[in-house]
Amino acid sequence: MNPALLRVWLTVLFLACVAFAPFDRAADISVTAEMSRPEISAGEMAELQIKVTGAQQADVPQRIAVDGLQVRLTGQSTQVQMVNFKVSSSVVYSYIVMPLRTGNFTIPGVTITADGRQFRTAPFQFAVADTRDAPAPAVLQPAQSAPPPLPGLQPPPRRARPAAQRVDESRLSFGEISCAKKAIFAGEVVPVEIRYYFDANYQVQVRGKVDFGSEGIVAERFPDPKESREERDGTVYNVLTFRTLLSAVKPGTIDVPPAKLDCQVQVPGGAPPGFDDPIFRQLMGGQSPFMQSRDLQVKTGPLHLEILPLPKEGRPSPFSGAVGQFDIDAVVPNPKPAPGDPVTLSVKIGGKGNFKGMGAPVLTDDEGWRSYPPTDKFDGSDELSYSGVKSFDFTLIAQETKNASPGAEFSYFDPTTAKYVTLNTKPLPLQASPGAASNPTVTPDTTAGSGEKSPPKSSGSDHQEVKQGDPIAGITLRSWKTPMARSEFLIATLAMLTAAAALTGILWYRHLQAHGGSARARRRRRISELLESVRSESLDATATFEAALGYLELAVPASEEREALINSITSRRDQLKYGAGGTRPLASAERAEILTAITGLSGNTHRS
C-alpha cells in the first residue's frame, strides 16, 4: 500500500475515534479542585487547580469572589490519551490566588458546566499568615511535578491546522514579562515571570535558552519552564512560563531589554506537484501535510525598574546585606560534648529574600568561646530558592567551662516596611568544658575548681603569648631538611673529625717524642751506641765485648755465623772477665778484629 494512503487512513481512523469518544465518556465526568498550599505568608501567592476529567472543555468562572483574596483564572491545559482506542481527556484550569490581607479564608465551591451538566467543587479553607508573626518560615511545597525540560509544544488534537497560507508572525507567537514590583531596593530579589505564547495550531520546538539580563541586574538561572494552554482573542496558545529571581546591584533606573527565546516553528508549506489535489487536502481534515520549519525569535516587552538605595540611617552594625523577610532560630545538636570537643551552634534563618547574598549572623555573648566561620546550607522551599531556610553552623570550642552557648544576632532590611530589622537568639543551655591540651588561658584557680589538668607548658616558644587565631608577626627561616641532610652540618662534622684526628696525631707525635721515638728508632739508636762502645778505646775489655754481643743480637740477623761469632766473643769475654786483663782496655788490633767481624756480619748496618 502507498505509505501516503496508509497515513490518510490512519488519520481518518483517529479522527473517527475522537469524534465518537464523547458518547463513551459523557457519563464519566468528574471534577476535582486542589490548592497548592493550605497556608501562605503575606506577599506570597498560591495556585488553585480545578481538574475536569472526562471532558475536553468546561465552562469555568474567570474569577472567584472571595473577600480579601484575588482569585483569577490564568490558563488551562488539556491532556488527551487514547488507550486501546478508548479516549480519555482531562482539562486543568489554573487560578492564581493572591492575598489582599492576612487571615483565614474560605474559598467557596466553584460551579462548573461540562457537557451540559453542572458540577461543584468542595470549599477550601485557606490561611494567610503575617510573616513576622510566624514562628518558623512556611515551607512551600511544589504545586506539581516539574514538566519535561523545554518540550516541543504539540498542537491541540481537535484543532484543524490551517492550510498553506501566509502566517501572521505577530499572532503566531509573542512574549510577556511581569515583575511583582516596579521599584525595588538594591539587593532585593523579586520573582519575575516570563511567558511565551505560541499559537497552538503550530508545532514549535524551543531552541536555546532564554536570553534575559542587563547591566546592573542579576537574574538567576531559569529552572525548567511550565507548560500550559491559554486562550487569547479566540486563539488558543501554548504557553511556556519561565520564572526566575531578579535582583539589582546599584541604585538608579534600569531598562531591562526584552527577554528573547529562539525557537523553530512548523508552518504549512506548499504541496509538491501531485499532492495539491483539494480532495487529498479534504481527506487530511483541511490540513496541509507538507510543513516547513521557520526560525523564530520570540521577545517580551522591556522591563522598566526603579532601583532604590538601601537607607544608610538606622543600618545596624550586624547588617550584612540580607533583604527580605526573615525569622531566626537556633539549636545546639550536641549540648553535652566531651571536654575539648567542639560544639555546633546551628543558626537558622528562614523566610524569603536574597539568601545567596546573605551574610552570616553575628555571635553574641561569645566570651570564653573560640569560634570559627560558619558553614552554611540552604534548603529552598520553592524551585526559585526565593523562600526557604538557610542554616549557619558555627563550630565553637569552649575555652572555659560554659553552661550556655553564645547568642546570635541577625539584621536584615525589610523592603515592605523600608526599615532594618534585627533578630536575636538567646544563649542555649549546654555543658561544655575545655580540653586539657587546648586551654592556654585557663587560670590555675579555674582549673583547680573544675578539677581539670593544667595545660602543658610550651618549651620556650616565642609564639606562646600570641592570642589564639591572630596572625603572628615576624619571619624566621627554617630549613626543610634535617641537620644531617644539610651540607653545612656535614662540613662541620667533617671538620670536627679532621680536627680530632689532627689533635690525636699531634699528641701522639709529642708522646713519641717524649718517649724516644718509635721502637725502630730506639733500636737503631741503640745499635749505634753499641757500635760506638765497641770502637771506644776508653772502655774496658769486658764492656767492649758486652757491647759487641749486644750489637750482634740487635743488628745481625740470626745465623750460624752469628752464633759462632757470639760463642767466640763470649768465650773471649769470659776469659778476660774471669781471668786477668778484663778491666783494661782492649788492644787496638783485637778491637779492630772484633769490629771487622761484627760489621762484616751486619753488612749494610755497619756501613750505614
Next chain:
Amino acid sequence: MRRFPSILCLLCVVALSSLHADTASQAQAAAESLRSGHPIDAASRYRTVLTDSSFRAAGSPELWYNLGLAEEKSANAAVASLCYRRALLLDPTFTPAQRQLETVLVTLGLPVPSGWHESVRQALHPEMLVVAGSILGWVGVFGLILLVFLAPWRKLAIGAVIVLVILGHGAASLGTLVDPRRVAADKAVVTAKKAPVLHATPADSGAPGGTLTPGILVSVLSRNGAWWYVSGGPGLTGWIPSDTVTPLLPAVSSSAGGSAGSAGGS
C-alpha cells in the same frame, strides 16, 4: 678598581635586605587583611609571599601558620591542616600551630597525633637536640683525646668524658630520629574537600576500598602518573588521584606557596 669587590658585596647586602623588607611588608599586609576579616584575600597574599625565592630552600613557620589561619577561616580546613603541619615541620615546638592543628583535626574528625615522638619534639626542638648534642659530643671527643694523651692517669675524668661523648651524640641521634622532616618527603595530606576513594588499581574503575578523610596524613608508597599509592593507616591503603593530596614538603624547586594554593583548589 680595588674597591670593586667591596662595592659588589655592599650591593648584594642591600639587595637582600630590600627583598626581605618587601617580603615583610607583604606579610604585614596579609596579616592586616586577615585581622580585618578577609581571610580569602589574606590567604592569597600569604601564598604570594611564600612564592618568594627566599622561601625555596627554607620556610617560615610563622607564614605557614598565618596561611593556615586564613585557610581555616576560609572554610578550607584540610588545607589549613596542611599549613599547620608544615609550620610544625619547620618548628615542632610551635605551640600555636600545634593547638590550631589539634582544633582543625578535631573539626575534621581526625585523631590528634600522640606518641613519644611527638612528646619529645614538642618538649625539645629536634634541631636543637642535634646541634647541642653534636657540640657536646665533639667536646667530649676532644676532651677524651686530651685526657688520654696528657693525663692518662685521670681515670674518672676519662670516664666522664666518655659519658659526655655517648650522651651528646646520642642526643643528636635522637633529634634526628624524632625530626619530622626526616620522613616528610614520603608524606602527603589529603587536601581535597571531598573524601577521595581508595582504589585497588590506579584507575577509576578500580575496586573501591574505603575513603580517606580530608586532612588526613598519608604515606606515599608509590607513584604512577596521576595516581598515587598511599596508606592512611591500617586497612586504608590504595590508589587515589594525585590531585586529591598535597605533599607535606612543598616543592623546593618550584614555588612553595603554589603547593598550598593548588591544594586549596583541588
